[in-house]
Amino acid sequence: MKKCLVCKNECRISNFRLYKQLKRKDSRITEIVLNLIDNNKFIVHGYWLCREWKCQHEPRCYNDSACLDIWLRKHKWQCKHEPFKCSFRKTCRSLECKCRYNRFRQHEWKCQNIWIKQNEWQCRHDQKCKTERKCRQQEFQCPNEWQSTEYTQELLKDYLEKTPQEQDDFFIERCEKCKKKCLISSFRLYLQQPKSLEVS
Known part of the structure; x- marks a missing residue:
């Protein structure tokens, strides 16, 4: 219990x-x-x-990582860096970090949470998905x-x-x-x- x-x-x-x-x-x-x-x-x-993995994109993705990256950029990971878009979420997150140059070189959890909050899942399908898992399944997983x-x-x-x-x-x-x-x-x-x- x-x-x-x-x-x-x-x-x-x-x-x-x-x-x-x-x-x-x-x-x-x-x-x-x-x-x-x-x-x-x-x-x-x-x-x-x-x-x-069951890609639903056109043209078909060559592997599941490429398929996931398309879904992340469309529904979750919203990189705002110019002139180039970040190729890895880790890079994107580190560029947003405001505390990485602090005296003790410690990463504050609040900084990471801000980035996560800005990149929350938002379904952009015509018929809105009820959960993030259902949203992913539509594009790169067998449902x-x-x-x-x-x-x-x-x-x-x-x-x-x-x-x-x-x-x-x-x-x-x-x-x-x-x-x-x-x-x-x-x-x-x-x-x-x-x-x-x-x-x-």
Whole structure:
């Protein structure tokens, strides 16, 4: 249980977020599964978010970094330096820094926050995106996300009995839109069966 910083009520954890970096032999997925086993309070579902690069620009970008740079310049990173536009956000940020020449050569966090505030995400699509992630997906990520049927206690126990290689494949699903394989993004926990498993 954690106390909400806004309403001060205590809330149960609702999901575990997983990232691609966790896909290795010492993965914490096994640790999470161990905690889910023999816990009959929750109904467990898997949730996938396809994060594969899928350029939507014309002409097509040659790699995902170039694609991201276009999105940043259009929706977030607004470089105002003339006559040349900064090629790296780090350079852009350092040029705006007002404290880098101070006596102790210390960078004040307030200076960095000012730059960040000036470069907040602003959706410039015709139909405004609700979140920054959705905005990025429109231009350089596959927008697919989906949820699994229930992971029963038997399925979770079956996972622990598999070899490390089989465990790596256990929570990988193929995206129906881009056909790339995706590692599970999170486990969703419910106190009762959700009415709909579709993710909008």
